[in-house]
Amino acid sequence: MSVQSWVKCSIILCFVLVVSACSPSQGEGRDYGFSFEDQTEKANLTFLHEKPTYDSKVDNIMPWLATTGAGVYIEDYDQDGFVDLYFTNTKRGTFNALYRNNGDGTFHEVGEALGVVDVNQTGVSQTALWFDYNNDTFPDLFVGTWSGACKLFENNQDGTFTDVTTASGIDTVVGNFSKAMSLDYNRDGNLDLYIGAYFHEEHDMFNLTTTKIMHNDFEKAENGGKNLLLQNNNGVFTDVAEELGVADRGWTLATGSADLNHDGWPDIYNANDFGPDTLYINEEGKRFVEVEQSRGIGEDTFKGMNIDFADVFHNGDLAMYVSNVSKPLYILEGNQLWHIDEEGRYIDRAPEMGVHLADFSWGAHFFDVDNSGEYSLSVATGFLSASKKHDYWFDLGTLATTPGKIVEDAKNWIPFQDKSLSGYEKSFLFWNDGSSFTNIAEEVGITFDSDSRGVAELDVLNNGMLDLIFANQAATPNLYINKNETGNHWIKLDLIGTYPSNADAVGAKVTLEVNGVTTVIQRDGASSHGAQSDPRIHFGLGSHTQVDQLTIEWPSGRVQTMQDVAGDQMMTIIEPDTAQ
Numbered sequence: 419m420s421v422q423s424w425v426k427c428s429i430i431l432c433f434v435l436v437v438s439a440c441s442p443s444q445g446e447g448r449d450y451g452f453s454f455e456d457q458t459e460k461a462n463l464t465f466l467h468e469k470p471t472y473d474s475k476v477d478n479i480m481p482w483l484a485t486t487g488a489g490v491y492i493e494d495y496d497q498d499g500f501v502d503l504y505f506t507n508t509k510r511g512t513f514n515a516l517y518r519n520n521g522d523g524t525f526h527e528v529g530e531a532l533g534v535v536d537v538n539q540t541g542v543s544q545t546a547l548w549f550d551y552n553n554d555t556f557p558d559l560f561v562g563t564w565s566g567a568c569k570l571f572e573n574n575q576d577g578t579f580t581d582v583t584t585a586s587g588i589d590t591v592v593g594n595f596s597k598a599m600s601l602d603y604n605r606d607g608n609l610d611l612y613i614g615a616y617f618h619e620e621h622d623m624f625n626l627t628t629t630k631i632m633h634n635d636f637e638k639a640e641n642g643g644k645n646l647l648l649q650n651n652n653g654v655f656t657d658v659a660e661e662l663g664v665a666d667r668g669w670t671l672a673t674g675s676a677d678l679n680h681d682g683w684p685d686i687y688n689a690n691d692f693g694p695d696t697l698y699i700n701e702e703g704k705r706f707v708e709v710e711q712s713r714g715i716g717e718d719t720f721k722g723m724n725i726d727f728a729d730v731f732h733n734g735d736l737a738m739y740v741s742n743v744s745k746p747l748y749i750l751e752g753n754q755l756w757h758i759d760e761e762g763r764y765i766d767r768a769p770e771m772g773v774h775l776a777d778f779s780w781g782a783h784f785f786d787v788d789n790s791g792e793y794s795l796s797v798a799t800g801f802l803s804a805s806k807k808h809d810y811w812f813d814l815g816t817l818a819t820t821p822g823k824i825v826e827d828a829k830n831w832i833p834f835q836d837k838s839l840s841g842y843e844k845s846f847l848f849w850n851d852g853s854s855f856t857n858i859a860e861e862v863g864i865t866f867d868s869d870s871r872g873v874a875e876l877d878v879l880n881n882g883m884l885d886l887i888f889a890n891q892a893a894t895p896n897l898y899i900n901k902n903e904t905g906n907h908w909i910k911l912d913l914i915g916t917y918p919s920n921a922d923a924v925g926a927k928v929t930l931e932v933n934g935v936t937t938v939i940q941r942d943g944a945s946s947h948g949a950q951s952d953p954r955i956h957f958g959l960g961s962h963t964q965v966d967q968l969t970i971e972w973p974s975g976r977v978q979t980m981q982d983v984a985g986d987q988m989m990t991i992i993e994p995d996t997a998q
Contacts, residue, residue, distance in 0.1 A: 450849065451904035452788050454863040454886065458897045461878075462524050463517060468509035469892045470542050470564075473626040478833040483623070484508070485802055486544060486596065486616075486671075487564075488871040490889040491950040493548035493557045494519075496577045501876050501952050504529070504559065505889065506543035510624075514543055514561070523879055523899070534559055534571045534579050541566015541592075544616075547944055548953075549600040549609050551586070552653055553921040555914060560588070562595035562613055565623045587655045593619035593643050600924055600943030601675040601684045602973055603662075604703030607918040608650035609943070614670030614688060615643025633669055634826040636818050637719035639692040641826070642669035663706045666696050672781075674725040674945025676736050677925065678758075682975065684925050689722035689740050689947070697764075709764075720751040724947040728784035728793045729938045730771075730850075731757065734929075736940065737767070741779030741797060741947070745840055748811045753779055753797070772855040773797075773848050778840035781947040785875040785884050787849065789906035789958030791932060795848040795855060798870035798888055798948070802834075803841030810837040842867045845888060868893040872948025877956065882908040882986060884956060889948055907959040907985035913941055916993040919973040922953070923993070931967040932959055959985045 469484040476483060487508030494501045500519035507514050513536055516529030529535035537543055541563030548557040556573040563569075570588040571579040583589045594617035600609045617623065618641060621631045633639035645666040648655040659665035668690030675684045683700040690696065698706035724741035731737065735758050742751040753776055755768035768774040776782075776797045787794040802810070813832040817823055824830050844867050848855035859865070868890035875884045883900040890896065909930075913923035924943040929936060939957065944950040959965065965983040972978065972993045983989075 452902040454898035457899045461897050465505045465515040466894055468512050470508045472623040475626050475629050476828045479828050479831045481834040488889040488891045489948040490872050490874050490887050491546045492874050492876045492952050495557055504546055506546050508542045510538055512538050532579050537561050537569050544596050545598045547598040550921045555921050562598045564594040597672050599673055602920045607920055609920045610650045611648040613646045614673040615645050616669055617643055619643045629828040630826050632826050632828055633692040640667045642667055664698050668693050672724045672947040676727045676940050687725045689725045691721050695722045723780050724782045726783050726946045730793050732935055732937050734938045739782055741782050743778050744775050776846045777843045781872040781949050783873055783946050786958040788904050789908045791958045791960045792850040792852050794850045796873045797846040798873040799845050800843035800869040801840040803869050804838045805836045808837040810839040845870050866896050874949040874951040876952040907963050909957055909985050910988040911955040912990045914992045919993055925973040927971040928955055929969040930957055930965050933962050
């Protein structure tokens with residue numbers, strides 16, 4: 419799409435988009451067998467995200483610059499069987515938060531006492547990641563920042579943590595990082611870190627030496643920060659991104675990993691703002707090769723915000739959902755659902771599946787909302803909610819299309835003042851009926867309109883129903899508890915790898931055969947913007963009471979197969995020493 423499309427759309431397209439945007443729910447009056455109840459207050463989640471204030475040289479666009487950082491990251495840090503919540507904050511001097519799950523639907527804050535939340539004194543938190551970097555089966559915590567040293571906290575296995583930032587080499591990792599995820603790129607049994615960067619690492623957002631800090635193009639910008647691939651050398655991390663070919667200079671807002679070509683090696687997808695996304699294919703841990711196509715991913719010029727993977731079509735080939743920006747009358751991008759065809763080309767199937775339009779989209783995540791065995795999709799939306807009378811979209815369109823304007827220089831941007839930009843939007847829940855998706859968020863009780871960033875699925879009560887939590891900018895989170903009355907069955911798997919697999923089993927492939935339908939699920943290392951979901955593999959069985967065949971391909975290459983596995987249970991599966 420040309421930059422002129424920011425202010426000019428065809429009448430037909432605009433009409434279609436306006437109708438879609440004004441009709442967020444399309445299934446009125448139907449009983450879906452499930453609904454969501456906002457239990458944020460009942461759960462005692464009082465955390466409030468606060469926005470940052472950067473160098474005064476860019477005060478004219480401070481509202482824009484302060485729109486990222488809210489995130490929620492799920493793990494069972496103390497291994498008591500219930501998942502806990504870590505929230506990031508983005509104002510200097512504020513604390514992040516770690517809420518321990520009490521097992522009864524409520525939480526209490528323990529992060530300050532454990533020493534893992536006071537991390538916003540120099541830089542400010544923009545991402546976090548739970549991952550077991552030392553293979554002791556207890557999750558450790560990484561916190562990524564803008565314009566300050568990142569942090570790594572080692573889990574001591576007794577409910578406490580030790581700051582190992584310096585000992586691990588993480589203290590040398592400085593930049594403006596928006597997303598971190600884990601993968602074992604060389605399959606040596608140690609989880610590595612891949613970190614997506616946004617602003618260039620030369621820019622200290624609190625002490626700028628120039629106002630030329632912004633993207634140099636709205637569609638093909640490549641002046642962002644350098645992404646890092648931190649190789650884990652038995653607990654010490656070193657950057658190998660340049661030599662392996664993954665030092666992306668796009669404006670990365672989300673990064674994810676999965677084995678997309680079925681060769682057993684984890685590949686990397688970066689969702690980049692203001693320009694092309696990148697897909698890197700892993701060549702046996704020795705290097706990555708960027709996918710180039712005559713059309714598709716390589717020519718994407720959208721505002722990529724999210725990446726998530728799922729076997730939506732039950733053929734073993736993971737579909738990739740990338741969120742972008744759509745706004746009536748100004749920009750028509752639409753989100754993308756990339757799926758490989760028989761000729762090896764990635765085709766965008768989002769329009770035909772009904773997940774194309776979701777306003778100003780941020781984090782998005784596939785999950786089985788009703789235990790039907792089909793993947794539904796939750797999408798967090800909204801950019802900047804301020805004045806309801808004044809809108810910045812026209813100013814932005816003018817900036818993008820006026821000759822002589824230098825977008826890279828913040829001083830050329832029209833001051834935001836109190837204007838909104840895609841504010842007060844409601845998040846989406848695309849329900850999958852097995853053939854297409856329909857947004858039913860409001861029908862089932864998801865009605866909040868905060869500026870949401872990350873969305874994660876989790877099973878708060880271990881009752882086999884997947885709940886949702888949204889991390890919101892300059893607001894409290896929203897925890898929605900799933901009231902599933904369908905009677906559908908389910909299974910939940912907690913995988914533990916043994917050497918030469920990593921203990922988190924990131925990269926493991928689980929194939930479930932239920933009543934003739936096969937679905938592949940890969941244990942990922944935290945895809946999606948602003949969130950990390952419940953690490954346990956959850957799958958709905960519909961009316962069926964068992965998995966006919968369950969096959970696990972562990973990262974080590976071992977294959978484990980089980981027959982007639984009963985549903986409605988949580989299973990901890992430790993990788994066997996030999997194939998079974």
